[in-house]
Amino acid sequence: MIGRWTTWAPLLAFAILLGLVATRIGKTEPPLPSPLVGKPLPEFALQRLDGQGTLTPEAFKGRAVVLNVFGSWCVACIEEHPVLLEASKSAEIVGIAWRDDPVRTEEWLDRRGNPYSVVGLDPDSRAAIDLGVTGAPESFVIAPDGRVALKITGIITPEIWRNQVAPLLERLK
Amino acid sequence: MIRRWIVAFGLLLALGFGGVAHALGPDEPMKDPVLETRARSISKELRCVVCQNQSIDESNADLAQAMRGLVRERLLMGDSDSEVIGALEARYGDFVRLMPPFKATTAxxxxxxxxxxxxxxxxxxxxxxxxxxxxxxxxxxxxxxxxxxxxxxxxxxxxxxxxxxxxxxxxxxxHPGAPDQPVQPRLAERLGVSEAAIAEMQTMAEQIEARLAEAPDDARAWLMLGRAERYLGRHAEAIAALRRAIQLGEADGEVYGDLGESLAFRDRKITPEAMDAFGSAVRLDPAEPRAAFFLGLQRAEAGEIAEAEKIWRAGAFAQPEGSAWAKRLAGQADRAAVILAQQKP
Structure with a gap:
């Protein structure tokens, strides 16, 4: 009896491991949960793209907004852009131009349309690091009390906007 | 996965026209060897979040560079090693640490x-x-x-x-927690020198102290003690010794620079006391680089960017051409100029 157990146990363990590998392989890793969710948005003070002083979280306090990190150099942002343009008709979107040349940011927005109520410049990743950003685009839904309600790593697809962001903004209002 | 490549490609593009100078020139070693070694060892523990399993110390990515700069700035402001790592952990989660911490989920x-x-x-x-x-x-x-x-x-x-x-x-x-080791090996690791060198420096400090017990008015000995204490990262002791040396006549720009820097490190900010020391340093030696660095930094923190730029620029010109300090001060001045340009309508 014992002899059988010792023969089969390692094989069983190996089979389980193999099963795990087989089911997990090819699946995209889920985005890492952001430790910021549920916490107040970190403070930042960024030069505004329009030159009208600085952008701080104070600027959108009391309103539920989407904070979107983008850059004119970011290919995925081009894909996301139409979704934001459409969404900006019903929601406030604040932009952070990450590691970007202000002139290029401006050109980019002129050419594609500007979904942002205001754009802050983050040329040296200061705000990006404070927000735990690992790439562009990344977006945060900010509650009126200044807490981060949701983080979206990567492109906001129409589905994500419809199923996650829009209902959340509605609830936060 | 694909997004990572897009991001990496984007960052490469951004590099092409980036050219934004960093506040600290993160790849330049810090003046204080203790702080620099701490910065290096912290950087080795932090993950470059846009790379595949590289530390920010190893990575050339822009974001890694920015994070290295942040580490150095926080150290300069007097954060402890764990405070620096904790700050980045609060933003990126455990993921940012190459060695996962011991807690319920990682038990x-x-x-x-x-x-x-x-x-x-x-x-x-x-x-x-x-x-x-x-x-x-x-x-x-x-x-x-x-x-x-x-x-x-x-x-x-x-x-x-x-x-x-x-x-x-x-x-x-x-064990992932802070290693419980005696001071000597830890200090040796942080400074990147052998334990023997630390022991030697400690012995030297003790010998100087013994000498000072016999001849308490030996200004040179007080100065040497002050510098040894600085080397060992004991800034409070260094300040006392340097003050004594100055009192006894060993007063030049460099000594005041040492004093000011140790004051800034001890108090974790640029206090009026430190400002006084840097002021004296400049009076005695207008080219004293740390005085220029910290006096400029103090102005910048007060929001007087134009004034800060002037101080840094002048400081950079006063250094030997191509020296690390010339580059570092010029970098500071350039950064200030960028901010000034952005502020102009």
Missing amino acids: LLWSAPALLMVLGLLAWRRAFRRKAAQAPVAAAALDPDDAAQASAGVLATAAGVVVVLAAGAYLLLG
């Missing part, structure tokens, strides 16, 4: 080697007991119980020793 990860070891030993013991029970008749003739018991006892002892050794080694080498 299994960290205890798995020890658990497997114990399980293996248990299995081994069982197998051995079975063998002993089925021992050949020849052994049985000698008194089977005795033989089985004796070998089981030896085995149990051996297993115990192995477990203790493994547990000891695991606690020493494998």
